[in-house]
Amino acid sequence: MPLVTGILETALYVSDVARSRQFYEGLFGFRAIAEGPRLTALAVKEGQVLLLFRKQASTGLGSTAHDGDGQLHLAFAIPAADLAAWDARLTDGGVTVIERKTWELGGQSLYFRDPDNHLIELATPGVWANY
Secondary structure, eight states: OOOOOOOOOOEESSOOOHOOOOOOOHHOEEEEEEESSSSEEEETTTTEEEEEEESSSSSSSOTOOOOOSSSSSEEEOGGGGGGHHHHHHHHHHOOOOOEEEOTTTSSEEEEEOOOTHHHHHHHHSSSSSSO
């Protein structure tokens, strides 16, 4: 079987790209690596990209155009030792943690909402059998 080596990019569809970019850059320190009238691409880490697409900006752009709507879920991996620091950073930044969860395998998650109400999770190892 041919290999898949990971997830390269994940997309969120947002109402205001500049506002979302500011949120993700400010909270996580992600940097923009590409910008255009309908999207901003943020480097999460080497080989991982978060795309912020303006909702309904791709309609009618051809066969590869795509769009999405609704509240989505995205989880970022964090070291277990950084959980308390992330909890404090969110609180200090005015971001409300809506749930704290400990999983059966010992991992822990913090859940909060971004400006478009997407559910964002910070997850430590032990959430999944392979993480």
